[in-house]
Amino acid sequence: MMNIMLGTYRRYAPKVAQILLVSVTWFCSTGGFSSSDCPKLSSYFGTKTRYEEVNPFLLANPLLVTRKQDLLPTTCTPLQIVSVIRHGTRYPTKKQISKLKKMYGLIEQSESTTELVTELKKWNMWYEDWMDGQLVKKGEQDMKNLAYRLASLFPSLFTADKLHNSKMTFITSSKHRCVDSTKSFIKGLAHNYLGLPELSDTELNDTQLYREPVVNDTLMRFFDHCEKFMVQVEDNDTAMYEVDKFKKGPEMQRVIHKIATLLSVPEEELNGDLIQVAFFTCSFELAINNVVNSPWCSLFDEEDAQVLEYLNDLKQYWKRGYGFDINSRSSCHLFQHIFQHLETAVHESKRSQQISSPVVMQFGHAETLLPLLALMGLFKDEKPLRADNFATQNEHKFRSGRIVPYASNLVFVLYHCDLVESPREEYQVQMLLNENLLAFPHSHQSVCLFDDLKKEYSHLLNCRTKEECELVKVTTEEL
Ligand SMILES: *[C@@H]1O[C@H](CO)[C@@H](O)[C@H](O)[C@H]1NC(C)=O
Ligand SMILES: *[C@@H]1O[C@H](CO)[C@@H](O)[C@H](O)[C@H]1NC(C)=O
Ligand SMILES: *[C@@H]1O[C@H](CO)[C@@H](O)[C@H](O)[C@H]1NC(C)=O
DSSP states (O other): OHHHHHHHHHHHHHHHHHHHHHHOOOOTTTSSOOTTTSOTTGGGOGGGOOGGGTSTHHHHOTTOOSOOSOSSOTTEEEEEEEEEEEOOOBOOOHHHHHHHHHHHHHHHHOOOOOHHHHHHHHSOOOOOGGGTTOBOHHHHHHHHHHHHHHHHHSTTTSOHHHHHTTOEEEEEOSSHHHHHHHHHHHHIIIIIITOOOOOOHHHHTOTTTSOOOEEOHHHHTGGGGOHHHIIIIITOTTTTHHHHHHHHSHHHHHHHHHHHHHHTOOGGGOOHHHHHHHHHHHHHHHHHHOOSSOTTGGGOOHHHHHHHHHHHHHHHHHHTSTTSHHHHHTTHHHHHHHHHHHHHHHHHHHTTOOOSOSEEEEEEOHHHHHHHHHHTTOSOOSSOOOTTOTGGGTTOSOOHHHHSOTTOEEEEEEEEEEOSSSSSEEEEEEEEETTEEEOOTTTOOSOEEHHHHHHHTHHHHTOOHHHHHOOOOOOTTTO
């Protein structure tokens, strides 16, 4: 077995290396892009990062696919694609808008006459409560373009025939922005890629046309349904200890002091949350309206941005990532669900049957993706992210802006490979994160035999959500 495996890898190695060369992720700071395309702060926005930041060539051509060729040798055919996709660019939430109003109010009261303060006062507070986290126009475009690019990458899977014959499955979180993202994705696929007439909303509801998107929060918002997570993390005031500590720590105090001075606002009126919302406003103006020089951005330099990025990453780490085991364990049902699709497809293929679900698209949140990636052991730092180790974590792997920007997507591709030597056929899996090959953490390879993957993750494939998420209650009677 081992020999076959090594042989397989050796056979693929040159090809994989080649692909990796083409698919090296370009970050704004390193790619050949002018600074006006990629403003200096834009890679530090964490979960509020625009998708273009991880693939900057999309700024010039949002439909560009860097790898037209199959990812594996031509003897391998993609059988199935199973994806988890974060919704596209969205408005701030009501909570963020209310914090922004407070921050803006403080600036309006400032007596400073500097150019920066004058510009901020002139800035139009256009965010309103109704916007509450909804998908923006740019977010619809994110999804349409992603549909186009994924379909271009796997043309044999995204066919009109499969769309019309209900071979494509669309599952979504109940949140408005996710339902809207799903619809935009379908529209982009049907109209922009397949060239079918533009679908009206009525047609989108027509089950004759294709399988309707299914809302399933058990899958896409598993965190809301996991009691242990709710009690130990979500509703637990002390679980975010490191985040709260960092908000009050020396790095944040320095930024707060600096902003208070810049704005001539009493320092005691400011806090970490208000500074963060000012920083996010810079990100929203860029992501939603493509405003590159918003006065909100002028408040911060790159050093401040690194501190604020860390604050955002700390929260994701403790609430959705490696901070607590239950964060990732709560996603094991989704993980199993993904594997079931792969397993079924392998089973069908072995019996020379048609693949019943060649395309499975699931739309959720950063909060859906991060636990799943952590469950698989991806982007794990050697040392935990803590309030007191900002200085040594400047190269941390758990960087939400690179992992889960708007429209981020994790794609599993199942291939059937015809081999010259024995075994005559085998099943291979690749993962793409944000359209770039993602190496499997156990092997550091970008391709894995399906059977090996199953072995590698057997401990997760046996997990039971009920047991994972059940709180062991100690009642007084038992005591
Ligand atoms: C489509 O279906 C959704 C949910 O079932 C409904 O809210 C919406 O009004 C329908 N749209 C049209 C145009 O029929
Ligand atoms: C959601 O998906 C899970 C896993 O496939 C399934 O067991 C459950 O019945 C689904 N729920 C709804 C409401 O469709
Ligand atoms: C809340 O979090 C703290 C810190 O992780 C932990 O010690 C405590 O047990 C948690 N509380 C509950 C009710 O789970």
